[in-house]
Structure formats: structure tokens, C-alpha cells
Amino acid sequence: QHPVMELAERTKGSYEFMEEAKKVMPGGVTANIKHFAPYPIVMKHGRGAYLTDVDNNQYIDYLMSYGALMTGHGDEEVKKAVIKQVEEDGTWLFGTPHELEIKMGKKLQEYYPSMELLRYTNSGTEATLLAIRLAAAFTGKQKVAKFEGHYHGGYDQMLVSVNPSVDDAGEEDEPKGIAESKGMCPSTVRNTVVLPFNNLKACKKILKARKDEIGCVMIEPVQAGFIPAEREFIHGLRKITEELGMVLIFDEVKTGFRVALGGAQSIYDVKPDITTLGKAVGGGYPVGMVGGKKEIMMMSAPAKGADVFDSSQSKASTANEVLFHSGTYNGHPSILAAGLATIEILEKKSDEVFSLTTYLKQRLELTFKRYKIPMKAVGVGSIFSVVLTDKKKILHYRDLQNTDLQTRKKIDIELLKEGIYTKPLNRYSLSTAHTKKEVDETIKAYERVLSKISS
Ligand code: PLP
Numbered sequence: 001q002h003p004v005m006e007l008a009e010r011t012k013g014s015y016e017f018m019e020e021a022k023k024v025m026p027g028g029v030t031a032n033i034k035h036f037a038p039y040p041i042v043m044k045h046g047r048g049a050y051l052t053d054v055d056n057n058q059y060i061d062y063l064m065s066y067g068a069l070m071t072g073h074g075d076e077e078v079k080k081a082v083i084k085q086v087e088e089d090g091t092w093l094f095g096t097p098h099e100l101e102i103k104m105g106k107k108l109q110e111y112y113p114s115m116e117l118l119r120y121t122n123s124g125t126e127a128t129l130l131a132i133r134l135a136a137a138f139t140g141k142q143k144v145a146k147f148e149g150h151y152h153g154g155y156d157q158m159l160v161s162v163n164p165s166v167d168d169a170g171e172e173d174e175p176k177g178i179a180e181s182k183g184m185c186p187s188t189v190r191n192t193v194v195l196p197f198n199n200l201k202a203c204k205k206i207l208k209a210r211k212d213e214i215g216c217v218m219i220e221p222v223q224a225g226f227i228p229a230e231r232e233f234i235h236g237l238r239k240i241t242e243e244l245g246m247v248l249i250f251d252e253v254k255t256g257f258r259v260a261l262g263g264a265q266s267i268y269d270v271k272p273d274i275t276t277l278g279k280a281v282g283g284g285y286p287v288g289m290v291g292g293k294k295e296i297m298m299m300s301a302p303a304k305g306a307d308v309f310d311s312s313q314s315k316a317s318t319a320n321e322v323l324f325h326s327g328t329y330n331g332h333p334s335i336l337a338a339g340l341a342t343i344e345i346l347e348k349k350s351d352e353v354f355s356l357t358t359y360l361k362q363r364l365e366l367t368f369k370r371y372k373i374p375m376k377a378v379g380v381g382s383i384f385s386v387v388l389t390d391k392k393k394i395l396h397y398r399d400l401q402n403t404d405l406q407t408r409k410k411i412d413i414e415l416l417k418e419g420i421y422t423k424p425l426n427r428y429s430l431s432t433a434h435t436k437k438e439v440d441e442t443i444k445a446y447e448r449v450l451s452k453i454s455s
Helices: 003-010 012-021 076-089 099-111 124-139 186-190 200-209 231-243 263-268 294-300 333-370 397-401 405-417 436-453
Strands: 043-047 050-053 058-061 117-121 143-147 192-195 214-219 247-251 274-278 288-292 376-380 383-387
Touching: 003 012, 003 405, 058 436, 076 333, 099 117, 099 288, 099 333, 117 124, 117 294, 124 143, 124 214, 124 247, 124 274, 124 288, 124 294, 186 192, 192 200, 200 231, 214 231, 231 247, 231 263, 247 263, 263 274, 288 294, 333 376, 333 383, 333 436, 383 405, 405 436
Parallel strands: 143 192, 143 214, 214 247, 247 274
Antiparallel strands: 043 050, 050 058, 117 288, 274 288, 376 383
16 A cells, blocks of 8 residues: 555544645645645644644654754743743733843853844744845845755745755856745845855855855855754855955854754854844744844944934934834743743753764664665754765755655655654754653664565
8 A cells, every 4th residue: 555545544634624724725734834745744732752643643753843842842841931921021022122132132142152242033034034134234235145955034035046956956066046936036036146055165266256246145054954064164164254245144043052052153163243043942932033243233223312302313314324123023022931941941951862863863874774775864963864875975955855855755654654753854853852762762663664665
């Protein structure tokens, strides 16, 4: 029987749910990433490392909401912190400054000293948007550079060459900018320059040729949270951007706290000009942060004397002098409370998560070896991906496209039947809620699946 059909028998409730959902939302989903063929599994309960679907199947969850949950589902400490904020403050939204903005800011600066000043946003997307505007305002240069295969949010400037067809994407050392969505503004897409990850020579050539136009280079220092930059590459990129007067932005929305408490910048010992954070640092609630060099961040400070009592300060005189940044929910107290509680837990337990992840990676590699299927568990800290390849190293997007994605998908579908959940082809993100028990069960499930598919 086809593996998807077998899965379908166990997940009839998900199918029926999705048929109803299609009457409400296009394709039944509110973010296309939540969909997979023929229909996604619909969860109704989560606790610790486990999820339960609408048919009462239980799964060990390795998606962890795309990395956002680093203390697992329904963490008691995080829950208590949110309730405490609401009960003590009486409300969950003031529309004024709040003490948790300072407390969280100081905590972040402990781990990310490059964030000399910072601002809060409501998502990683908003954080990278603000970072780009800051860089453009600071340098006076409008073009942005990003790397092929890197994701920074779904807007026109950055939704370029995230997951392009390699046949259309130009030469490996001179990638073309491919729009990833219908409806994108062609002139905005032309403003985005695409760079090859882990190829310093090619990056230098492209950046030097356009040094008067490019204001910033944004990078996921560990691509998609699992393909690390080569040390020499990231240090070289730091040097060349400095020389060419470009703002270097580390998008650590995925890597922040997850590859190390201090993010990828602490591992590489590189100081970016701007850092963006999100996901794990919100404890599962929507959040983003942008921080960096004082002189860059100060572009967004209110204009001097711009207060209601100063009648000489008309709007016309301050317009364009200040970089606009706003948001009704920026610095939401409940979310910052959840984030601070999460960081406190991670301070005590992140090392355990990292070593458990290493154990899982090593054991999986051994298991695959036994079944003679070439596999590398590629990743850093608490995130990794199962990459079916006999290549010694996976360096970038195109390397990944050349791996055996079909077999990986087949394995993932079989694993769903075994109660191991990640979205097919996705990464594994562990949490403080995962223990050796779950990990050993996962390894056993892999044993059964590999034995089945290789027989
Ligand atoms: N940057 C990176 C590196 C991400 O992985 C993501 C989300 O996956 C984003 C930005 C966008 O964050 P959000 O989904 O919170 O808008």
C-alpha cells in the first residue's frame, strides 16, 4: 500500500477538518507553509515534546513551531510568567513604555553585546524590514544584498531566490534574483542583489562591482538554521562589508538562542552591525527584535523636541528627518514576560538541549550507516536536518538541492505513521521538553522505517 494512503487511514479527521477549512481559507491554510500534500495533519493538543492530532494520534514533535518553541509545548514556567504579568499589571497592553522593555533589552544585550540599542517588533519579518530601512537610511544606498536560499520574511525585497529552481537561477557564483511569488513589484526585485553563500571570492566580486548601490548585506549566518557559514567566509564577509561601507545584518531570527544562547555571532566571534531576533525569544508568542550599533539605531529615535508642547515643531519640520518605525503591539508586555521566562529556562537547560541534539544526530548517522544509506545530520546547537548525501560537506542551497529529497520525503511520511512529527523535508528542532526517552524512541522509529524502505 502507498505510504500516503496508509497515513490517510490514520488521519481521517485531519482530512475532514481540511475540507471544512477550505471553505474559510484559500487552500484551507492561513500560511502556505502549513500545507503539505495531500493534506496537513491537524493538531489539537500539545504538551512538552508531544502533539496530539484530531484523530488522537500522538507524535513526538520536532517541528516545535518552526523553532519558536525551545521549551516545548505548554511550558508551566512560561505560562505562569504570562499570567503573572496580566494579573499584576491588570492589563496586557498599555500603549506606553513598559518596564519589561528595559528588562528584556538588558537581558538581550548580555548575550548579544552587538545590540547596543534595540527595538521590538511583532515578528521576524518586521524585524528584518526595519533592519533594511535602518541600513538604507544610514548609508544612503537603497539596494540590498541577500544570499540564495536564505529566508528573511515574505516581502518583496527579501522574497527573492529563497527556493528557486536551480535551472532558472543563473550561475552558481553569480546567482540571478528570482521572485518567489506572484504579485511582487519587479522594480523592488531588481533592487535585490543575490549572493552565493560560502563563496567569498564570488561575493567580493559582486559586492565590489556594486559598492555604490548596495547599502546592506543580510545573511542567515547558519542558513535555514542548519547549514553553517564557513568561519573564513563569515569573517571575510565582515571585512569586505566594512571596507565597502555596507551594513552587515545577521538575521538570527532562527539561530538566536537556538544555535547558542548568544546566537551564531557568539560562535563565530563576529560583530554584525545589526542583528535581528525572533522565534525562540518570544517563547512561542509573536515577537521580533532589531538591535545594533548605536549610530545606526539612533536613526529611528524621535526627533529632538518633537513633543506636543512644542508648537514650533510642526510635522513638516520633522518629516524625513527621522526613520519611521511604529507598531501598536511593539514590546507587548505578555510576550516579553513569556520571552524572559523562556530565556531563564534556557540559561539553566540549553546545554542539555545541545548535547541531546548531538546524541540524536550521532545515533541517526550510525543507524543510516547500518542500512547503507548515505546521510549527514547537518546542524548546529539545537537544530539539524537529515540530509541524504554522500558529499563530505553541504555548503549552500544548491548542494542541498542535489541531495536525495525523494527518499527523505518517503522516510518522513513513514515517520509520521510512527508518531514522529516534523513537516516533511523540514528540520528537527529540539527543546528542553525533549528527553533521552523521546530521542531513543525516535531512533527506534528510524530503525523500523529504514529497515522497511531498504527491504
Ligand atoms: N528570518 C528568518 C531567518 C526566519 O527563519 C524567519 C521565519 O522563518 C523570518 C525571518 C521571518 O520571521 P516571522 O515568521 O516571525 O515573520
